[in-house]
Amino acid sequence: MKQNIRLLIGVLVLALALLGCQPAATPTPTAEPTVAPTAEPTQETAAMGEGEPVQVALVLDGAIDDQGWNQAGYEGLMAIQEQFENVEVAYSESVAIADMERALRDYASQGYDFIILHSSIAKDAAINTATDYPDIMFLWTDGDTTLDNLAVIRPMSHEASYLAGLIAGSLTKSNIIGMVGGIDIPSTHRSYAGFAQGVAEVNPDAQVLVNWIGSFLDVSAGNEAARSQVEAGADVIFGNGDGQNIGVLTACAETETLAIGAVRDQFEVAPAVVLTSVEWGFSAGIARVFGDYLAGDFTGQFYEISLAEGADLAPYHDNADKIPQEVQDLVDQKRQEIIDGTLVIPVVDFAEE
Amino acid sequence: MANPIGRWLGRDSGDVAERQGMPGWLSTVAIVLLALAIGALLILATGADPVVAYQALVVSAFGSVNGFAETMVKACPLLLAGLGVTIAYRAKFWNIGAEGQIYAGGIVAAAVGIYVTGLPAIIHLPLTVLAGALGGALWGFFPGYLKARLKVNEVITTLMFNYIVILLTSYLVHGPMRDRASGITISPQLQLSAWLPTVIARTRFHAGILLALLMAVVVFWLLHKTVLGFQIRAVGENERAARVAGINVSRTIVWTMVLSGALAGLAGAAEVAGLQHRLVDEFSPGYGFLAIAVALLGNLEPLGVVLASILFAALLNGADAMQRAAAVPVPVIFVIEGLVVVFVAARFLKRRA
Structure with missing residues (x-):
């Protein structure tokens, strides 16, 4: 009897373990x-297609x-x-x-x-x-x-990140800004460095809390890291990375903390709080x-x-009124300077050691 | 004896269940066919054609050189870890820790492959592979020792030991073993002298696969032709009788787990030295857990485990092809795999009842 119970536990654990290890494949809708x-070839394209x-x-x-x-x-x-x-x-x-x-x-x-x-x-x-x-x-x-x-x-995400940093640095009241990153690799580090530069330029007193959660997929770790930054006083959080950003942005929505998305326009994830996003293009x-x-x-x-070649700061959508006009003007001005080449944001791919 | 195939594929002819019902290998085939039949109904329910889908699966898994190579590449860790699980389960040691033992083997193999320099391949490669086996053996030894000396439940220890070493891998590639040159969270490449050679050009079919097939023969020999194999089986069939007969049960359990872990460790070494050529976070996406299902489907007999590992590899790799050819959602494949696991577990429990 005891043996059987142990076996049953064993099989249950096995079943759970198997469930846990399935790759999180999202079903492709049959439609x-x-x-x-490709779209139905028209006469013209059929003629053009070689x-x-x-x-x-x-x-x-x-x-x-x-x-x-x-x-x-x-x-x-x-x-x-x-x-x-x-x-x-x-x-x-x-x-x-x-x-x-x-x-x-x-x-x-x-x-x-x-x-x-x-x-x-x-x-x-x-x-x-x-x-x-x-x-x-x-x-x-x-x-x-x-x-x-x-x-x-x-x-070249650091340029738009710099612009996002200008916004975050201008809007913070607590002078504490959060950055929740995925894995600290060159492309995300570049983005973080640009953001920190933007913050420091408009608000030298502001402190940027940095959390790299070590995963590009762990939504709940992103959520927890953002929440702990809110508890530490952060009132603007930059989610810098991949899938874990969904956790960061939902945590911001739940705690009514201003947020900045990354990689693409993430406004729709948390429309109440996402000011803008750093689009990587x-x-x-x-x-x-x-x-x-x-x-x-x-x-x-x-x-x-680079900026304006696809990478850019996403539109403010419904949250434009949360960003004072002079801040928006500053962002527009700096954006133009970067495009013109009069302002160069340095590429920083690695943490200094 | 009357059935030669049954002798090779099934459990020993003395098996109680075998005398009561159909032979082991036949019920295995029935399980697979039943799971595929239910899978066909599911595919029909999604509006796709099961014949087209299964055809795509078989063609993609075995229909081309690259497809066949990739199937064997996938079967390699399942086979090696499945053989490890087989040894443990023959002694009724419920090792849920093959996944961790794979990682332990991978870490040690990677360390030897990366940091030991200046050796010719003829020494460095065997050393690397052996190091992987040792790493896995060590990770199997602890739960075995705890069970033999302190009667600690092995289901708990082996399961928990997984987390330690999986997270240790993550720490190593994010920290001490990180490849500083690329900045990505992977280790540097192994020295070329530690790479398992590619057997089929322009594919990933590596020598580790041949090693895995060789190990199946070795495990068959171990279980059926050696004293230790007899002791392992005796402890599994009836621990008290084995003790009365003078078998040192504690010692047998420890040896069982050392061998079981060593085989899973070889799987880790083969993945690192044959495939990734680096230590990579999550290099085993649950092979160690799937290996349990592979071992049970293979009836805890090496030849059966070979066939079961190839079947699971074909199912895993064929999922993409089924999706492309017949628009079958990938989760349907996971349902088929799950059904196989459930049926195998049901048979296993019934046998022990």
């Missing part, structure tokens, strides 16, 4: 098949509707589909880091022409697959290594690289997506 067919459609694939580490990083990548794929003719697109979402290379090789072995990896961490997956398939073009959306057939986007960036590829200009190079 939207993975291989989204035979076989160009096959484009996208591999993502989260769900395409995560309202953040992954949705930004998906929007890039959709931009390709809308802007170019005779293109066929496919994607794999919620791919575990350990499975990234398999997903890339799967598309490569099927003869896809242009394969996009939208993950900062899966470095070797991009390099190894591109090395084994030299005739296929690869795009890694946030990386540090290029090859002849592997282009890399370097998001993936949608425009991905479409731009693909355009170069179609034009035959593709070389394995770094694409820096």
Whole structure:
């Protein structure tokens, strides 16, 4: 009897463990098949299309509707589909880091022409697959290594982050501002450094609380970190990163704390509190690289997506009245100076040690 | 004896359940077919064609060189950890900690592969793989020792030990072992001399897979042809009788867990030295838990575990292909896997009742 109870407990634990370890795949609605067919070819496009459609694939580490990083990548794929003719697109979402290379090789072995990896961490997956398939073009959306057939986007998010810092520094009453980041990697660190510079410029007395939660996917850790910053007195919080930002922004909504989103326009996540977001410009960036590829200009190079090239501060939407006009004017002025090149925000990719 | 296939695939012919009902290997096949049949109904319910879906699954898993290679790549950790679980469960030691033992093996293998320099591959590679086995063995030793000496419930200890080492991995790649050059949260690459060679060019089919198949033969030999194997099985069948017969039960339990952990540790070493070539956060997305289902589906016999690991690998990898070909939502595949687990558990409980 005792033996049986122990067995039962064992099997229950096993069942729970199995449940826990399933990758958090989000169901793809059947109405939207993975291989989204291109729009019905009209007479004109059919005439223009030169035979076989160009096959484009996208591999993502989260769900395409995560309202953040992954949705930004998906929007890039959709931009390709809308802007170019005779293109066929496919994607794999919620791919575990350990499975990234398999997903890339799967598309490569099927003869896809242009394969996009939208993950900062899966470095070797991009390099190894591109090395084994030299005739296929690869795009890694946030990386540090290029090859002849592997282009890399370097998001210049620090510029828009600087503008966000100006807003946060102007609006804080407690002089305590929070920054909840995902993982401290070059692209997120760059963004944090720009933000801190903006804060310091308008409000030298303000202190920026920094929490890197060490995950790009852990929504509840993001939520907890934001809450603890609110308890520590923060009244404006910058969510800097990926999926965990949803937790940061919902915590801000629940505690009525002003918030700034990241990667794409995250207003809809918490309309009551999100002042603006630091858009990294993936949608425009991905479409731009693909355009170069179609034009035959593709070389394995770094694409820096800067302010007004896709990266920008998102609109204030309904919260414009929370930002005083003189602050908005200051942001507009600095934005123009950055675009003109009279103001340069330094790139800081690593913490000083 | 009358059935040679049953002898290889099923449990020992003396198995009570086998005498009462259908032979083990036949009920295993029935379980898989039943799960696939229910899965077909689910696929129909989502409006897709189950024939097209299953066809896509088989073709993607075995229909191309890359597909076959990727299936075996996925089967490798499931097989090695499944063999480890098999040894433990034959002694009725409910090891839920294969996942942690995989990580322990991965950490130690990575440390030896990265920081030991100047050795030729012929020494460095075996050393790295052996180090992984030792790491896993150590992580299996503690729960085994606690059980043998202090009667601490192994379900609790092995489960909890998982968290320690998984989070330790995360700490290492975020901190001491982080690759400073790229700034991403991964370790530096292993020295080339510690890489498991690629067996099939332009795929990820690495020598670790051959090692895994070899280990299946070794475990078969261990369980059925050696004194220790006999002692392990004797302790599992009837601990009191084994003690009366003069078997040192405590010693057998500790050895069981050392071997069980070593095999899971090999899985970790194979992932690190054969696939990732770095220590990566979350490099095992639950292989150690899935290995329990693999071992039970394989009837706790090495040959059965080989087949079960390939089946689970095909299911895992085929999910994407099913989604592409027939617009089947990925969770349906997880339901099929879950059904296999539930049926296997049900059979297991019934047998012990």
